[in-house]
Amino acid sequence: MNDFLAARSQMALSLGFHIIYSCIGMVMPVFMAISHYKWIKTNDHVYKNITQAWSKGVAIFFATGAVSGTMLSFELGLLWPKFMEHAGPIFGMPFSFEGVAFFIEAIALGFFLYGWNRLNKWFHWVTGIVVGVSGVISGILVVSANSWMNSPAGFDYVNGQYINIDPLKAMFNEAWFSEALHMTIAAFAATGFAVAGIHALMILLKRNVNFHTKAFKIAIVFGAVAAILQPLSGDISAKGAARRQPAKSAAMEANYHTVPYSPLLIGGIPDTLNKKVNYGIEIPGLLSFLVYDDFKTPVTGLDKIPQQYQPNVPVTHYAFQLMVAIGMFLLLIALIYFFALWKKKEWLTKDWFFKLFVIATPLGFIAVEAGWTVTEVGRQPWIIQGVMLTSQAVTPMPGIQYSFYLFTFVYFTLSVAVVFLLSRQIKMVPELYDR
């Protein structure tokens, strides 16, 4: 494995790991706050138990997310020093604000976790809300930094010099809103479905049904609403990508040829050698319509992009297809859920109904990983779109593959540990909370 590939793999691994913990760290406090509120209002002890059970999970996820985030703030420099040397002053503002938001989150979490029976109950509740709000703000800020790499703004690049730097303009670049929106909704959808799925499994197994049903209901409302909103935000993101990053957009669609009535491709195996797609379903004109709101305008294909500036087409295409397919499936389940609430209350106790949610447990997070693959692999070979190549940014230190193996080992161990801890938590629900 050469150093460049090792550095990219390590970065991908670290981000892929961190993103799960940050999504959960953003969204779970919101669920906790809802159930905490219900406990204060109704005095129903089940809600207190749910809040406390969730908060233990959050403490584990928050600590893991915090350390992997600390690692990332160093890895940016350890792996991509040339990138940080130039980009730091331009896209650093969201990181500075994020530092503040994250700090506040940590303080509020300290109050929340240790505040049971110690603090005024409403103050205690508000600290939980602060954890959630600052978590969401942190997420939006970090994504805004990433969006700058896709849509660089706030500087002029003249003769290899970065001049006229305006950090706020860089922060509010063209892509920040659509990316932040898409990611925030994704976090709610993925976490909502994952949490709901775990509780659905427990309901199916007939363990503490009352506890798990109440928890399921809180999680699924957020998951389902987010799943319904997500295709709309996806449309905004895809339109933006087509305009700003035609290479990424063409790779997502495996669109090799620029033709009028550009077809939308469903599935298919890209043949990179012959520049065509096998076994896909093409819907003529639909891609043009989705991008330009009319069926005729040709959408830029890979034939208009020099070979050396094209991303890996199969990876980007498969990841994109996977994300969209999961998105559609979650949308369907979300609609079934609301339909059941509205017209078919008897579905809400059926086994097949809960099985559907059990199947969906990991899907949201698979879609999140796929989406990040689209955004990151689709931007290659650039680290700053159109300005700096990823290969120009990599550290001169050799032997990065050993660092990559080390990180792989650490993240693998941590994942196993977190799964182990969560399963112990779930097993302990009857003992700890069934009084």
Next chain:
Amino acid sequence: MLYVVIGFLFFAIVLYFLLGGADFGAGIIELFTSDDNKSRTRRTSYQAIGPIWEANHMWLIIAIVILFVGFPVIYSEICTYLHIPLLIMLMGVTARGTAFSFRNYDAVKDDKMQALYNHIFVYSSFITPLFLGITAGSVISRQVDPAADSFLTAFVFSWLNWFSVAVGFFTVALCGFLAAIYLIGEAKEQFDVKRFTKKAVIMNAAAVGFGGLVFLAAEVENVHLAHWIFGNPVSLTAVIAASMSLVLLWYLLSKGKTKVIRILAGFQVTMILVSVGYRHFPNVMMVKGGNNLSLLTNHAPAATINDLGWALLVGSLFILPALGYLYYSFQKKKEA
């Protein structure tokens, strides 16, 4: 505004050393506690750092963000040449943070897993500040060589030298000292007060010993440490103030004043940082060949420094009161 940003950078580093350092120190003390008393130490330190430990480590993030937004060249040089110690330090941060929260939030408290978490926690509490100290020592050691042409000279001897390693151990001893002093004030029983006092004495002696080694190593590696510290009135005053506060600390401790001494310990460590840093300010990174990196010339463009300064000023309006209230309420609850 540049000075505001530099001020925040030093503020974050000092606070990380004091708060994060005491936090590491709690693990170091636990490491050097006999098995019989380990669980007592653990209970005291958990009560002391439980609610605040996440916040203590935020100062590292703040310092790093200031560095890569405001002084990107310095950040990228440190990350390039000191890649290996930073990597080890990060592994320590990860192992420590996760082990600490896993041992508290594992739903089943069985001896086997608890023992594993404890092991990871105490050893990483030792390794992390050791490599933080090595990194910090290397930054001022003049051993980083931008003209190096081999892997060893560029990426290994930049930090694997007598001076950096001595600074690493000195840092560990200081962290242990800070923690012992802090824990004396947290201990509820006379037995624990005595134990932590003994630890403080040992850590104090270790700090003096390793401090001496740092000077010796500085001579060996040709770092002008003695000149930096004794060659100007400000550094000299800081050193004298640190020594006097140490004497006062032990006097007050003998009088049973267990809370006020932590201020003196913090003051002392701050003075040590001031005495080392003052002479070569604004140069923060001394490299071989003399092209030292100065904060005043290697900063980001004015627009960035300006925005960063405002972000820090406004951010601290939120952070500092909230943090103060966090410390205050848990201190009060413990006493109640």
